[in-house]
Amino acid sequence: MNNPSILTSLPAESTLSISRVIGFILLLGLAVCAIMGPALIGMDPAKQSLMDTLQPPSATHWLGTDHLGRDMLARLLSGAQLSLSLAALSVITAAIPGTALGIAAAWRGGWTDRILTLFADAVLALPGLLLVLMLAAISPGSWWALYAGLSLTLWVEYFRYTRQRVRVVLAEPSVEASRLLGFGAMHIVRRHLLPEIGPGLLTIAAFGAATSVTGVAALGFVSVGIRPPTAEWGVMMTELLPYWREASFLIFQPVICLVITVLALHLSAGERKP
Amino acid sequence: MNKANIVIAAQDLVVFAGTNKLLGPITFSLEKGNTLVIMGETGAGKSLLAQAILGTLPKGLTAEGIVHLNGERIDQLTTQQRSSFWGREVAILPQEPWRALDPLMRAHSQVHESHRYVAGLSAKAAKQATTNDFQTLELSGAEKRLPNALSGGMAQRVAFAAATAADAQILIADEPTKGLDADRSNTVIDLLTNVPRKNGALLAITHEAHVARRLGGDVLVLKSGNLIESGNTQQVLEQPSADYTQQLLAAEPKAWPSTPAVAVGAVLLDVKNISVNRGNRTLLEGFSLLLRENERVAIAGPSGVGKTSLLDVLSGLIRPSAGKVTRSERLGTTAIQKLYQDPPAAFPSHITLGKSLRDVARLHGEKWSTVLGYLSRLGINEALLNRRPDAVSGGELQRISIARALTAKPAILLADEPTSRLDPITQRETLSMIADIAADKAIAVVLVTHDLVIAEKWADRSIKLS
Numbered sequence: 001m002n003n004p005s006i007l008t009s010l011p012a013e014s015t016l017s018i019s020r021v022i023g024f025i026l027l028l029g030l031a032v033c034a035i036m037g038p039a040l041i042g043m044d045p046a047k048q049s050l051m052d053t054l055q056p057p058s059a060t061h062w063l064g065t066d067h068l069g070r071d072m073l074a075r076l077l078s079g080a081q082l083s084l085s086l087a088a089l090s091v092i093t094a095a096i097p098g099t100a101l102g103i104a105a106a107w108r109g110g111w112t113d114r115i116l117t118l119f120a121d122a123v124l125a126l127p128g129l130l131l132v133l134m135l136a137a138i139s140p141g142s143w144w145a146l147y148a149g150l151s152l153t154l155w156v157e158y159f160r161y162t163r164q165r166v167r168v169v170l171a172e173p174s175v176e177a178s179r180l181l182g183f184g185a186m187h188i189v190r191r192h193l194l195p196e197i198g199p200g201l202l203t204i205a206a207f208g209a210a211t212s213v214t215g216v217a218a219l220g221f222v223s224v225g226i227r228p229p230t231a232e233w234g235v236m237m238t239e240l241l242p243y244w245r246e247a248s249f250l251i252f253q254p255v256i257c258l259v260i261t262v263l264a265l266h267l268s269a270g271e272r273k274p
Numbered sequence: 275m276n277k278a279n280i281v282i283a284a285q286d287l288v289v290f291a292g293t294n295k296l297l298g299p300i301t302f303s304l305e306k307g308n309t310l311v312i313m314g315e316t317g318a319g320k321s322l323l324a325q326a327i328l329g330t331l332p333k334g335l336t337a338e339g340i341v342h343l344n345g346e347r348i349d350q351l352t353t354q355q356r357s358s359f360w361g362r363e364v365a366i367l368p369q370e371p372w373r374a375l376d377p378l379m380r381a382h383s384q385v386h387e388s389h390r391y392v393a394g395l396s397a398k399a400a401k402q403a404t405t406n407d408f409q410t411l412e413l414s415g416a417e418k419r420l421p422n423a424l425s426g427g428m429a430q431r432v433a434f435a436a437a438t439a440a441d442a443q444i445l446i447a448d449e450p451t452k453g454l455d456a457d458r459s460n461t462v463i464d465l466l467t468n469v470p471r472k473n474g475a476l477l478a479i480t481h482e483a484h485v486a487r488r489l490g491g492d493v494l495v496l497k498s499g500n501l502i503e504s505g506n507t508q509q510v511l512e513q514p515s516a517d518y519t520q521q522l523l524a525a526e527p528k529a530w531p532s533t534p535a536v537a538v539g540a541v542l543l544d545v546k547n548i549s550v551n552r553g554n555r556t557l558l559e560g561f562s563l564l565l566r567e568n569e570r571v572a573i574a575g576p577s578g579v580g581k582t583s584l585l586d587v588l589s590g591l592i593r594p595s596a597g598k599v600t601r602s603e604r605l606g607t608t609a610i611q612k613l614y615q616d617p618p619a620a621f622p623s624h625i626t627l628g629k630s631l632r633d634v635a636r637l638h639g640e641k642w643s644t645v646l647g648y649l650s651r652l653g654i655n656e657a658l659l660n661r662r663p664d665a666v667s668g669g670e671l672q673r674i675s676i677a678r679a680l681t682a683k684p685a686i687l688l689a690d691e692p693t694s695r696l697d698p699i700t701q702r703e704t705l706s707m708i709a710d711i712a713a714d715k716a717i718a719v720v721l722v723t724h725d726l727v728i729a730e731k732w733a734d735r736s737i738k739l740s
Contacts, residue, residue, distance in 0.1 A: 173614045174622050177675075180589060181634055181682050182608040191633065195624030 023206075023267025030261055034084045037077035045074040045231040054247040063253060066236075067243050072250065075231035076257055082143075082232055083261065086216055087209040090147055094154035095205055101155075102162025103193060106170060107185075117163070120156045128153035132215060133224060141227035146219065150212045157204050165197045206269035210262045217258055233258050279305040280342070281444050281475045282327065282364075287339035289322045289331065289499075297322045297499040299339065302492075306443065309469075309476040309491025311507055313483070313522065315697035320479045320496060321369075324446045328364065329356035343444075361392040365442035369449045371433030375421040381432045382408070382417035388439030407435040411465075426577065427458040434465055445469050447478045451485050455576040455724040463488050481697045483526045487511055495519050525698035527727040533709045535734050539567030541602060542685055542718055543588065548597030550583045556595070557583055563737070565686065565718050570709065572721045572729035575739030581722040584739075585612065585688045588720065605686070608638070611679035613708075615691040617671035621663040627674055628659030634681045648677040652707055669700035676708065680715070687712065689721045693728075705732055 038045070049069035057064045063072035101120075105113040123131075132149030139145040169175065169192055178188055219225030220234025228235050233254040240251045280303050288298035300323065304310045312320050326337040330353065341349040344363055348356060360366075368374040375384055385407055389400035408414050411431045421429055430450075438445060447466055451459035466489060469476040478489050486493055486507055493507040495516065503516040514520045523529060543565040550558040557580025565571060573581055586592045587599060589610045601609075614620040621630055635645050646656060652673040658666055659674075666674070672692055679687060689708065693701035705721075709732065712719045723729050729736040 173616065173620045176591065177612065177614065177620050177678075178622070180591075180608065180610065180612055181678070182637055183633070187633065187637075191622045191625060191630075195622070 017270065019267050020270045023264050023269070026260065026264035027268050030080060030264060031084060033077060034080040038074065038081060041071075041074055041077065043071045043074040045070060045078040046229050047071070054243060054250070056247070056249070064247070064250060066240060066250060070231075072253055075236060076233075076253055078231040079233045079236060079254065080257065080261075082226070082230070083213050083216055086143065086147055086150070087212045090150040090154060090212045091205045091209050093147075093151040094208060095158050095201060098155035098158025099162045099197070099201060102159045103166050103189065105159070105163045106166035113163075116159070120159050123153065123156050126153075128211070129215060129218070132219065136219065136224050140224070143226060146216060146225055150215060154208045154211065157208065158201060161200055161204060162197055165200065166193055169193055169196050203269045206265045210265035210269075213258070213261050213265070217254075278345075279307070281306055281344055282310075282477065283340075283342040284327070285340040287323070287326055287337065287341060289326050289335055289337050291335050295499065296335070297326075297496075298501075300494065300496075300501050302494060302504070304444070304475050304477060304492075306475055307470050307473050309467075309478065309489050309507075311486045311489050311491060311493045312477070312479045312496060313481060313486055313493055314496035314502075315481055315522070315699055320481075321448055322499075323496075324366065324448055324477065324479060328360065328366065328446070329353040361388065361437070361440045361442055363442055364444045364446060365437040365440070367430075367434055367437050367445060367447040367450055369452055372421055372424070372426060372429035374433055375429060375436075377421050379420070380417065381413070381419050381421070381424060381428075384421075384432060385435045385439055388436045393440035403439070404435075407439070411435055425458075426454060427461045430454075430458065430462055431465065443474045445474060445476050447476065449479055449481070451480065451482060456726065457576060459485070481522075483511060483523050483698070484528070495522070521699055525702040527702075527725060527731055530702065530728075530731045532730075533570070533706070533732050536568050536570075536713050538569045538734075539716065541566050542605060543602065544600040545588065546598050546600070548587060548594035548599065550580050550587055550592075551595040552580070552583050558739070559596075561597075565720065567685070567718055568713065568716045569718045569735070570712065570721065570733045571719070572723060572733035572736040573739060574723050574726050574729035574736055577724060579739045581739065582690055585690055585720065585722060588686075589688055602685075608682045609685040611682055611684040611687055613672065613675055613679065613687065613689040613692040615694055617668050617675055617692075617695075618663045618666075620675055621671070623663055626660055626662055627666065627671075631659065631674070631678055631681065634678055638682050640681050640683075645677060645681050648680050649674070651711075652677055669696050669704060672696065672704055673707065676704075676711065680711065684717055687717050687719045689719060691722055691724065694724065 047070060049065070052061070052065050052069040053067050055061055055065040055069075061071050061073070063076065066072060066075065101116055105116040131153050132146060135145040135149040175188055175192055178192065216225055216232065217234035217237070220232045221237050223238060226232040226235055228239065236254040237251065240254070244251045283303040285301050286299040287301070289296045302310060312323060314320050322331065322335070325331045327341055327343070329348075329351065331337060337349070339349060340347065343359065382404060386400050386404045389395050389403045390397060393400070395403060408417060411434070413428060413431055413435070416424060416428055416432075421432075424432060445466070450462050450466060454462065463485060466476055466478060470491065476489070476491070478485075480486055490507050493504065493510050494501060495503040495510070495518065497518050502518045503510060503514065510519065511523065514523060541564055543563070545561065545563040545565070548558070548561050549556060550561070561584065563571070573584065575581060583592065587594045589612060590599070621627065631645055632642065635642055649656065654670060654673055654677065658670060663671060687708070692708070693704050696704060705728070708719060711717070721729070721733060726738070
């Protein structure tokens with residue numbers, strides 16, 4: 001009978017929902033703006049012009065100027081570049097060791113597993129932003145401290161997820177069969193493990209990126225992260241807050257950018273699987 | 275036939291998935307004190323019939339036709355309305371009952387719950403009734419155990435007690451002997467034959483002819499959702515008129531011809547006096563086996579005696595706790611291959627079967643055309659290779675895993691219950707293919723099975739474990 005189960009012949013649920021597609025499109029748009037934008041508009045985000053402060057949008061300054069007469073669009077785009085590249089970098093440097101250690105812990109078991117799990121739990125016990133703050137205090141205002149702090153807190157999630165799933169997969173007869181057939185560890189990682197954990201890792205990555213975007217902005221806002229005059233969304237919010245009465249459109253701009261970015265990342269993450 | 279005694283009557287019952295007909299039309303009736311057996315291979319729609327009566331069809335499926343239960347017409351009722359007679363008029367003994375029990379509830383409470391809430395007894399009366407059940411079913415002493423501490427046979431009796439606590443006169447048993455060894459399956463059959471004897475009615479679904487024979491009553495034979503043959507069970511099984519029924523009966527291990535013996539060659543594996551442990555438990559002690567080229571050995575025994583662990587020792591995956599396994603020097607590292615009980619679990623689940631097989635061919639420097647040759651010999655259509663393991667039937671997948679093992683040019687093939695989840699016809703085909711190919715390529719095969727008859731018929735030599 002070529003019909004293993006009645007249920008599999010019913011239409012399968014689509015995994016790519018509308019909201020996810022919207023998330024991906026938004027994310028793509030943001031990435032294009034961040035990469036190409038600054039070069040296209042060709043304005044220096046740090047160039048002050050004290051004659052044109054707090055200007056409303058115009059043909060020369062599409063989104064107006066801030067309290068020092070700097071072009072808002074140039075600053076927002078430069079801020080996007082900073083936030084997104086920091087997010088991407090911290091995701092990559094958290095995902096790779098997190099996943100690799102997760103696989104190692106599940107594979108080796110025993111003491112390797114115990115020590116790695118203990119280490120991960122210890123990191124998890126520290127509130128994430130606290131670690132970032134501590135590192136930022138060592139080297140105030142530098143982006144590497146932010147980045148290192150974010151990566152150090154974010155890898156734990158990849159580790160825990162990977163370890164959990166990989167343990168299950170490694171216990172399956174299919175892995176035993178592959179070993180008996182003579183395949184090595186790389187084959188098992190490539191064919192058995194990565195396809196199983198890939199979708200989950202992407203979801204964690206999207207949430208992780210959102211965490212690091214908001215983290216950078218939050219630290220910038222309370223003046224412990226990136227320092228002025230660098231154009232960073234959190235820093236811009238702090239700078240523009242005193243002028244909200246005279247030019248209220250200014251303060252909304254970095255806020256909207258932040259909201260759209262986090263929304264795009266959360267939408268593209270899809271349903272969070274347990 | 276006495277109309278007043280009819281408990282279930284179905285007229286032109288049809289089950290659809292959308293506009294696609296899956297089952298029917300089927301007409302039958304079941305009387306008090308009688309048994310109706312539904313036979314057919316996996317996927318023939320046997321379970322759908324029970325679900326259509328109970329109103330528990332999976333989402334997307336619909337039933338048509340007239341169904342009467344105890345004289346009342348029920349086919350128009352919703353699932354909600356029908357739930358009022360579940361347990362009270364009709365009870366169901368599900369497939370693999372140990373999975374149907376609540377894993378966190380003690381045996382006694384599972385049965386008590388049915389007496390208390392389904393039958394509506396007072397707490398005290400329910401307790402008494404439960405104690406009586408445990409006594410009559412010889413379960414005394416197991417009251418406080420959790421399902422994972424019950425043996426398979428006990429779990430089945432607990433499930434039976436829970437299902438029938440509210441005095442349902444009609445019992446539907448869906449593949450009650452699936453995955454059970456001979457002893458346990460006998461216990462279940464005894465329980466079931468008691469139902470009509472006590473003036474109840476039994477509707478049993480099975481693909482095993484010997485189970486049908488013992489249950490007696492009337493039989494319906496289904497194939498791909500169509501009614502092939504019906505009548506008195508003994509008569510149909512003795513003189514089947516439809517080709518399909520004949521095939522089904524010929525596929526019974528009892529009816530198999532013995533597989534011809536072959537000349538054996540040099541010793542491949544010398545197992546001397548080994549003991550096998552799993553955790554702190556010793557499963558086997560003092561086991562010895564001399565496996566020669568070309569030989570077919572069956573290892574038979576009930577569940578839980580350590581057959582699978584023994585294979586792990588033979589293949590070198592685990593070490594014996596005592597004794598020695600000597601591999602012949604000509605055996606390379608991949609000379610021992612294995613077939614698994616659950617074929618979908620034996621393939622990487624996220625890639626197509628074609629990709630899996632190509633990986634194996636590349637690793638072993640085998641030409642792709644050779645692999646395709648094995649597949650066509652095993653009767654596998656190349657188009658299936660574009661699918662993932664979960665989209666192919668168990669029988670086909672098991673044959674693909676034979677082709678995969680052959681690609682590694684094995685000298686020994688270990689087969690761990692390779693057909694216990696397949697229906698009888700597919701089981702017979704698969705085992706005879708393994709025997710043919712093994713003889714052809716001088717491969718030694720160790721078959722692990724819980725079915726002593728299969729062991730006798732199929733192997734040159736069988737070893738019984740207990």
